[in-house]
Amino acid sequence: MRLTKDEVKKVAKLANLPLSDEEEEKYSQQLSKILDYIEQLNSVNTDGVEPTFNVSGQENVVRADEPVASLTQDEALQNAPQRENGFFVTKRVLGEENG
Amino acid sequence: MADITSLSLTQTLKALEDKELSLEELNEAYLERIEKYNRELNAYLYVNNDNKKIPAAIKDVIVTRGIPTTAASKILEGFNPPYDATVINNLFEQGVGILGKTNHDEFAMGSSNENSAYEVVKNPWDKTKVPGGSSGGSAAAVAADLCVLALGSDTGGSIRQPASLCGIVGFKPSYGTVSRYGLIAMASSLDQIGPMTKSVEDAAIVTDWIAGPDRHDGNCQDKKWSLDKNKLKSGIKGLKVGVAKEYFKEGLDKGVEKVVKEAIKKLEDLGVKIVGISLPNTKYAVAAYYIILASEVSSNLARFDGIRYGKSRDQFGPEVKRRVMLGTYSLSSGYWDDYYAKAAKVRTLIKQDFEKAFEKVDVIVGPVSPTTAWDFGTKTADPLSMYLSDIYTIPANLAGIPAISVPCGFSQGLPVGLHIQGKFREDSTVLQTAFAYEQATDWRKEKPKL
Numbered sequence: 001m002r003l004t005k006d007e008v009k010k011v012a013k014l015a016n017l018p019l020s021d022e023e024e025e026k027y028s029q030q031l032s033k034i035l036d037y038i039e040q041l042n043s044v045n046t047d048g049v050e051p052t053f054n055v056s057g058q059e060n061v062v063r064a065d066e067p068v069a070s071l072t073q074d075e076a077l078q079n080a081p082q083r084e085n086g087f088f089v090t091k092r093v094l095g096e097e098n099g
Numbered sequence: 100m101a102d103i104t105s106l107s108l109t110q111t112l113k114a115l116e117d118k119e120l121s122l123e124e125l126n127e128a129y130l131e132r133i134e135k136y137n138r139e140l141n142a143y144l145y146v147n148n149d150n151k152k153i154p155a156a157i158k159d160v161i162v163t164r165g166i167p168t169t170a171a172s173k174i175l176e177g178f179n180p181p182y183d184a185t186v187i188n189n190l191f192e193q194g195v196g197i198l199g200k201t202n203h204d205e206f207a208m209g210s211s212n213e214n215s216a217y218e219v220v221k222n223p224w225d226k227t228k229v230p231g232g233s234s235g236g237s238a239a240a241v242a243a244d245l246c247v248l249a250l251g252s253d254t255g256g257s258i259r260q261p262a263s264l265c266g267i268v269g270f271k272p273s274y275g276t277v278s279r280y281g282l283i284a285m286a287s288s289l290d291q292i293g294p295m296t297k298s299v300e301d302a303a304i305v306t307d308w309i310a311g312p313d314r315h316d317g318n319c320q321d322k323k324w325s326l327d328k329n330k331l332k333s334g335i336k337g338l339k340v341g342v343a344k345e346y347f348k349e350g351l352d353k354g355v356e357k358v359v360k361e362a363i364k365k366l367e368d369l370g371v372k373i374v375g376i377s378l379p380n381t382k383y384a385v386a387a388y389y390i391i392l393a394s395e396v397s398s399n400l401a402r403f404d405g406i407r408y409g410k411s412r413d414q415f416g417p418e419v420k421r422r423v424m425l426g427t428y429s430l431s432s433g434y435w436d437d438y439y440a441k442a443a444k445v446r447t448l449i450k451q452d453f454e455k456a457f458e459k460v461d462v463i464v465g466p467v468s469p470t471t472a473w474d475f476g477t478k479t480a481d482p483l484s485m486y487l488s489d490i491y492t493i494p495a496n497l498a499g500i501p502a503i504s505v506p507c508g509f510s511q512g513l514p515v516g517l518h519i520q521g522k523f524r525e526d527s528t529v530l531q532t533a534f535a536y537e538q539a540t541d542w543r544k545e546k547p548k549l
Contacts, residue, residue, distance in 0.1 A: 003428070015397060015427040016404075017420055018413045027424055030482055034425060037483055038386045044448065051443030052450055054288055054318070055499030055523070058273040061317035077180035077360050079408035090406050 002032040103128040104244040105546065108301035111153065114199060119124050125247075129154045129198060133245050136549050140221050142230075142239040143199040144169060152196030156246035158237050159200040160207050161292065162281045163187055170283045171215040172205045173218055174403055174414040179211065181472045184281020185316070186292050186309040198246050201236030201412030203285060205416045206400070207257055207285050208489050209233050210383055213479055214418045222265060225548040228472035231486065238265040239294045242547055248305055249295040256467070256492025258293045258345045259504040265515025266506045266545065268533070269295045270302040273524045274499035275320045277306070277312035289388075289496040293388050298543055299505060299534040303331055315377035320524070330527055333485035335535040336370035338528075341460030345381040346491060352470045354510030357467045362507035362517045362536065369535055374460050378452040381404045381494060383445050385486055390429050390442035397426030408414060421482060450498040453520075462532050466491055467504040471513035491518055502528040505533040506542040515547075 002057035003011075005028045012019045012027075019027065073086050104126060106114060113488050114120040137143050144159050145167055162168045162180035164187075169175045187197070211233030212220045220235040222228040224245040230239045230349070234251030235244035238261035251258040252273040262269025272292045280439045284290060294305035297368060300348045307326035312319045342363060347356060367373055400423055429438035456463060468488060478485040495502040500523050504516035517536065521529035539544055 004306050007428075008259055008424070010542065011428045012422055014431060015423050016224075016401070017415070017423060019420070023417075023420070026127060027421060030421060031428070032485075034483055035390065038390060038442075040436070041383060041390075041445055042388050042437075044380070044383055044441075044490065046444035047447070049444040049447050051440055052497075053443055055450065055497075056318040056320070058237055058275065058318055063273075063314045063317075071181050076407075077419040078181055081405060081408075081410070088406050 002035045003028055103131050106247070107297040108248045108304060109298060118305050122153070126150050126154055126198070129246060133199070136243055137245060138176040139226065139244055140223060142201055142220050142236040142243065142245055143509050144171070144202050144217055144236070146199040147197050150196040152194050152200050154198035155190060155195050156165065156199055156201045156237055156240040156249040157187070157197055157516070158203050158234050158251050159248070160203060160252055160283045161186065162283065162466065163200065164195055165316055166200060168200065170206050170497045171217055172359045172414070172416065172419070174409045176410065178408055179361055182281065185278035185313045187281065189309045189311070195248070195308070195426050201234070201240055204233035204418070206283065206419050207233040207252055207254060208396070208418045208422055210256070210260060210480065210485050211473070212236070213475065214416060219475060222290050222472045223549060225472065226511065229264070229328070229475055230357060231264035231468070231472065233257040233261070234295060235261045236390050238262055238269065239269055241265070241267045241295050241297060243549055246545070247458070248301060250292060250309070251295045252282055252290060252292050253496065254289045255305060255392065255496050259297055259467050259492050259518065260489060261517065262295055262504040263512065266514030266547070267295060267297060267541070268299055268302045268502045268505055269293070270306060271495065271501065271528070272324065272526050273501045275318045276310045276324050276526060278311070278316040278319050280313055280315035284399040286392045287399065288395060289392065299330065299342050299537045302503070303530045324526055327527065331531055333531065334369070335366070335532050338371045338462065338532065339374050339460040340371045340455055340532070341376040341463040343376050343378045343381070343456070343463060343465060345378050345533055346465035347485070349470050350487070350490070351466060352510070355466050355468070355470060355515050358508040358510055358515040359517060361442050362416055363464060365539060366536060369539055376456045376460060377465065378456060378494070380448045380452050381490070382443065383448055384488055384494045384497060387442040387445040387449065388497060389486060390438050391497070392448060393422045393426035394430050394439050395426070396422045397430060398519065418482070419510060446497050449494050453494070453498045453500060453531050457522045461521070461528055465518050467516040467518040470517065471510050471515060477498065495520050499523055501529045503533045507536070507540070508542060513522060
């Protein structure tokens, strides 16, 4: 297996994806098979080849610094699962959750 | 006048102009047809009964203000966008309104529509078959005359492949022709919105409507692409048409091959010069694509944190999770050079293949999909076999070039599309070739029996 179940667990943590035991097993198999297929890229000689990240040909695009209307606070918050006093409610980031 | 819902956009615009038809009658006719056929086809996830403008079907991965937008995912169930995508505003300015939001593979990830969180779309030509994906709902809605026009999005073939499998026209413009603002991002360096229509002229009109620079999308070209109807209809005599040997190898269904070769013969009859070409790196396109795609997916979908909108990340479906996992892995420490950077270099080689070929030819033609529509469930257990069904469409996204699927016949009763790819930013030549082919054949007149 190219990607072990332990590695799947580690990647899932990095990706912030809650996976079930069964999913970890399945993804270990399926992703290993996909990575085996992708392995063929190593047979391509890319010495001296520049990578392509964008094909638009546009560079350093800037726009005029003019104020325009944007979403109102209510609109920006309208889909938030939890809000309070005009803010999004999130889990605590620093310290203990109930500390 | 012919049946209202069988009219193309071009014909509908004329009928409206000549007052042979009112917008009320138009919307009524389509709503009636949706009422009759959508339950079975499941092309629409949402139908707007109050539309007063020219009725368009919009893929549900494009945000529409005040109209639910789900990206065909449970994670966005109940999401009510506070703004309209740029393409939607552009359509509104042309008197086009939203008749409904169409089904597709979750977050546009898939080739069969089986990854939708809201049940599959059925192919109007044979309801036991997939409509293709990811824009399967838009394709089925156009094929079954449930809308005048539709929008789809194409990251690796998601407009062209379902267009081919459902026997309609699907056009992916050059990258940067149409603003992506308001398209829920899958892979930003590949995504492009485009039309799915009943005719090539319709596709050209819709592209003209939605194209143009946008302050919200820095990759949009400053110069707007505009339709020149005289050029569109000027014929293709003397045009150099490339046929790549790599597109006719193992894996191509014999029936599809026969139909596509007959289409190429037809182009020859129309006065083009056929030139044999080679695109040697085509065989690496799927592998490079899945690394680049998955990497961009894992980054783009990080925004779904359940704080500002949407539900928690366990609500993603299996294919979305699979791609987020693959992308996170390929971008993770120690693997970046082996996977993402390597794939980006192979992307350069694929782009150069096209650049070399286009020194000799004006367009490149071939099949859109290696097969016609397949049975439900055939490829769902093996994600790799599903990925390989996009082998002919993926390279155009990697290179950013324009490409269209135009109906070119049937194999065992199922539609086949002709793929026409053009030079970067020479969208007009692609449309011109497709138009000449379409007008010389009668395939567009065939309709599925529902």
